[in-house]
Amino acid sequence: MAYALQQLINGLTLGAVYGLIAIGYTMVYGIIGMINFAHGDIFMVSAFIAVTAFTLLAAFDITSLPLALTAVLITAIFFTSAYGWAVERMAYRPLRGSTRLAPLISAIGMSIFLQNMVQLTQGARVKPIPPVIEGGIELWRTADFTVQVSWTQIMIVLVTVVLMVAFTWLITQTAFGRQQRACEQDSTMTALLGINVDRTISATFMLGAALAAVAGVMVTVYYGVVDFFIGFVAGIKAFTAAVLGGIGSLPGAMLGGLIIGLIEAFWAAYLSPEYKDVATFAILILVLMFRPSGLLGRPEVEKV
Amino acid sequence: MSAVIIARHARTPAERFKDAAWVAFVALLLGIPMVGLTTVDEGGALTVQTRFGMLAIFVGVSFAGRFIFRWIMDQVRGRRAAKSAVAKADRTPLAIRVIGWAVLGASVALPIMFSENRYVIDTATTVLIYVMLGWGLNVVVGLAGLLDLGYVAFYAVGAYTYALLFSHFGWTFWEALPVAGAMAATFGILLGYPILRLRGDYLAIVTLGFGEIIRVILVNWTELSNGPNGIGSIPRPTLFGLPFERNPAEGTQSFATFFGLDFSGMHRIIFLYYLILVLALLTNVFVSRLRKLPVGRAWEALREDEIACKAMGMNVTNVKLSAFAIGAMLGGFAGVFFAARQGFISPESFTFTESATILAIVVLGGMGSQLGVVLAALVLVLLPELGRNFSEYRMLMFGTAMVLIMVWKPSGLLASREPTIRLNKAAATGGEA
Numbered sequence: 001m002a003y004a005l006q007q008l009i010n011g012l013t014l015g016a017v018y019g020l021i022a023i024g025y026t027m028v029y030g031i032i033g034m035i036n037f038a039h040g041d042i043f044m045v046s047a048f049i050a051v052t053a054f055t056l057l058a059a060f061d062i063t064s065l066p067l068a069l070t071a072v073l074i075t076a077i078f079f080t081s082a083y084g085w086a087v088e089r090m091a092y093r094p095l096r097g098s099t100r101l102a103p104l105i106s107a108i109g110m111s112i113f114l115q116n117m118v119q120l121t122q123g124a125r126v127k128p129i130p131p132v133i134e135g136g137i138e139l140w141r142t143a144d145f146t147v148q149v150s151w152t153q154i155m156i157v158l159v160t161v162v163l164m165v166a167f168t169w170l171i172t173q174t175a176f177g178r179q180q181r182a183c184e185q186d187s188t189m190t191a192l193l194g195i196n197v198d199r200t201i202s203a204t205f206m207l208g209a210a211l212a213a214v215a216g217v218m219v220t221v222y223y224g225v226v227d228f229f230i231g232f233v234a235g236i237k238a239f240t241a242a243v244l245g246g247i248g249s250l251p252g253a254m255l256g257g258l259i260i261g262l263i264e265a266f267w268a269a270y271l272s273p274e275y276k277d278v279a280t281f282a283i284l285i286l287v288l289m290f291r292p293s294g295l296l297g298r299p300e301v302e303k304v
Numbered sequence: 305m306s307a308v309i310i311a312r313h314a315r316t317p318a319e320r321f322k323d324a325a326w327v328a329f330v331a332l333l334l335g336i337p338m339v340g341l342t343t344v345d346e347g348g349a350l351t352v353q354t355r356f357g358m359l360a361i362f363v364g365v366s367f368a369g370r371f372i373f374r375w376i377m378d379q380v381r382g383r384r385a386a387k388s389a390v391a392k393a394d395r396t397p398l399a400i401r402v403i404g405w406a407v408l409g410a411s412v413a414l415p416i417m418f419s420e421n422r423y424v425i426d427t428a429t430t431v432l433i434y435v436m437l438g439w440g441l442n443v444v445v446g447l448a449g450l451l452d453l454g455y456v457a458f459y460a461v462g463a464y465t466y467a468l469l470f471s472h473f474g475w476t477f478w479e480a481l482p483v484a485g486a487m488a489a490t491f492g493i494l495l496g497y498p499i500l501r502l503r504g505d506y507l508a509i510v511t512l513g514f515g516e517i518i519r520v521i522l523v524n525w526t527e528l529s530n531g532p533n534g535i536g537s538i539p540r541p542t543l544f545g546l547p548f549e550r551n552p553a554e555g556t557q558s559f560a561t562f563f564g565l566d567f568s569g570m571h572r573i574i575f576l577y578y579l580i581l582v583l584a585l586l587t588n589v590f591v592s593r594l595r596k597l598p599v600g601r602a603w604e605a606l607r608e609d610e611i612a613c614k615a616m617g618m619n620v621t622n623v624k625l626s627a628f629a630i631g632a633m634l635g636g637f638a639g640v641f642f643a644a645r646q647g648f649i650s651p652e653s654f655t656f657t658e659s660a661t662i663l664a665i666v667v668l669g670g671m672g673s674q675l676g677v678v679l680a681a682l683v684l685v686l687l688p689e690l691g692r693n694f695s696e697y698r699m700l701m702f703g704t705a706m707v708l709i710m711v712w713k714p715s716g717l718l719a720s721r722e723p724t725i726r727l728n729k730a731a732a733t734g735g736e737a
Contacts, residue, residue, distance in 0.1 A: 029505075033505075034505065035505045035508070035509065045337075045338070048337070048338070049337045051343055051350070052337055052341050052342070052343055052352060055343050055350045055351065055352045056341070056352050059351065059352055075337075079333065079334075079336065079337045082330070082333045082334055083334060086330055086334055090707065090711075091707045091710075091711070094711045095710065095711060095714050098714035098715070099714060099715060100505075101445075101451060101667050101671070102667070102710050102714040102715070103710075104451070104505065104508065105663065105664055105667045105668070105706060105710050106706060106707045106710040106711060108660045108663075108664070108706065109664070109702075109703045109704070109705070109706025109707040109710065110703065110707055111703070112657065112660070112699055112700075112702060112703030112706065113700060113703030113704055113707065114703075115699075115703075116697075116699040116700040116703060117338065117700060118338065119696075120696060120697070120700060121338045121339055121342060122338065122342050122343070123342070123344070125345070127343060127345075127350060128350070129350060130349070232656070236512070236513075236516070239509060240509075243506070243509070274520070274523075274524040275520065275524065277516065277520055278516075278517050278520050278521070281513035281514070281516060281517050282513075282517070284509065284510065284513050285498065285499070285510050285513055285514075288499070288502055288506055288509075288510055289498050289499065289501070289502075292501070292502065292506065
């Protein structure tokens with residue numbers, strides 16, 4: 001029981017991170033109908049930026065935790081958004097309106113490019129950072145197992161909740177959110193109404209990248225190690241989360257992320273850790289077979 | 305949209321300068337965290353290292369590159385505008401056929417010209433493996449329009465079938481070849497069946513998932529596949545029972561002694577080259593013939609409009625499955641050859657990057673175009689090979705090439721979306737899809 005509770009906590013933390021990345025996929029898919037294959041690597045880039053920023057702060061002897069975390073978050077969001085913007089501008093915008101496959105291929109190319117660029121400029125080896133936040137709360141102590149929530153986990157869940165609230169407000173209440181949803185529905189009509197569709201799409205990519213940046217910082221703090229390959233697996237899992245929740249739906253992405261995180265934690269704990277990635281893919285395949293519109297998505301109606 | 309409007313008038317130098325400055329600024333932004341700063345491990349703890357010189361070079365190169373690129377683009381546009389009245393030099397089917405035969409002639413003559421250069425023939429063999437894989441995947445992606453990102457799974461099934469058949473039952477290359485093909489085709493049907501309802505990007509992700517599942521299973525199911533250590537000492541193929549060894553087993557003759565030649569390691573390399581050439585050509589003939597059969601026409605129809613196909617009473621399930629099965633079978637054949645050529649296989653050869661490479665070859669070549677696959681395979685294998693001296697840049701160049709070629713020619717190097725057969729030329733209106 002205690003063990004299961006611990007897995008629940010771990011799964012929720014993991015799920016929050018997946019959910020943050022999944023939002024980037026879901027928004028981009030919603031607005032231009034393509035899988036942004038490089039999104040996982042954007043997340044990886046942000047993790048590396050976080051490592052550099054943490055090391056820099058340590059070198060300048062800034063030890064105040066809230067200050068350091070805020071600084072790192074802002075730095076990572078700023079630079080990662082720039083990456084999101086640049087990727088869209090270089091690899092996707094020139095291909096708008098061409099075949100469906102073309103942007104997918106250039107996205108895969110971009111993903112390979114980013115991975116190798118980071119490997120070249122930052123080194124292929126795993127980067128460890130010293131623990132940023134230490135300690136936690138003991139929730140429950142039984143004879144043979146102690147359930148613990150670390151401060152890091154609490155912070156991850158809190159930040160995710162705050163971001164989700166802010167984000168829902170942004171999409172549902174603001175002028176930008178309206179433009180964004182309008183572009184999702186019909187970009188030609190939106191353009192006719194005087195909205196700069198290109199700019200809205202760019203902003204969507206930057207927002208997705210910003211959320212991925214937060215996820216990147218969280219993962220860096222949580223695991224304490226980063227390497228150039230984390231983007232691929234995290235990206236696939238987050239995409240699975242987006243599909244599971246119903247692609248195009250923001251609460252769906254979060255819900256999907258939580259479910260994937262929980263399944264992964266429990267699968268690794270009780271069944272076999274080697275096959276935990278297989279579990280994710282199996283879920284993805286099952287969802288697509290039996291409920292292609294996901295848990296909270298609208299079914300796609302095809303008109304002839 | 306804005307790009308088109310800007311392109312209408314020739315740019316003034318000031319505008320070009322501003323544009324290049326903007327690119328340089330973006331390069332600076334992107335470069336600061338990745339190029340300008342890096343962390344190095346010093347005695348267990350990370351320290352930050354600055355590389356501002358490199359950052360300056362990076363920004364400078366971006367500026368100059370953009371400036372020159374824009375200038376050249378404007379020149380080209382200006383010239384193209386002047387020429388637009390002249391009829392476009394269309395690549396006629398005849399020209400493509402001539403190029404095709406020329407490429408074929410060159411590939412037959414290659415080992416004769418470079419009979420002592422092992423490196424050239426090895427590289428050419430690699431190109432041909434990719435050509436064959438590309439032609440196989442072309443059935444699924446280019447003809448049937450089903451986006452498959454896990455094609456490497458079938459390649460792996462073929463390779464492992466041969467490796468296992470050899471290590472357990474001692475089967476030779478030629479015995480294992482058809483079995484491995486059948487095995488891969490079975491996998492194609494098994495994997496294809498559940499996902500028939502999906503289309504487009506969803507299909508891509510699910511096939512990617514299948515590819516990864518097979519790889520993870522190969523890594524973890526050590527009793528079957530020997531895990532990450534792979535399977536080694538897989539025998540090379542023989543020429544009608546004549547092995548290419550210096551000291552063949554008792555009672556058999558080697559290729560060299562049978563033909564009274566001095567033994568040379570190059571014989572085997574050249575034989576492998578011709579073997580994959582023949583396999584690839586057979587694939588090509590097979591696929592080209594299939595395109596003209598009802599099933600091939602059904603694939604092309606399916607690619608264009610699935611709903612219309614259903615309305616016409618086509619059995620979409622069977623059409624899709626046949627595409628999956630045949631594509632998988634060809635991938636399986638290529639896998640057997642790969643295992644035989646390397647002599648050693650491990651799950652590491654069957655990663656997602658490999659799938660992406662094969663798909664990139666099909667899409668860059670122009671989906672459905674057989675010659676385009678050859679061109680794309682040449683570009684994608686040779687381009688990183690040219691940069692072999694800086695081998696760490698190979699994959700970087702590969703990714704860049706994928707993006708650039710796609711942006712430059714979104715429909716591929718040789719676009720061919722025309723139906724293979726038309727009923728009536730006059731009735732064929734709106735050939736442009």
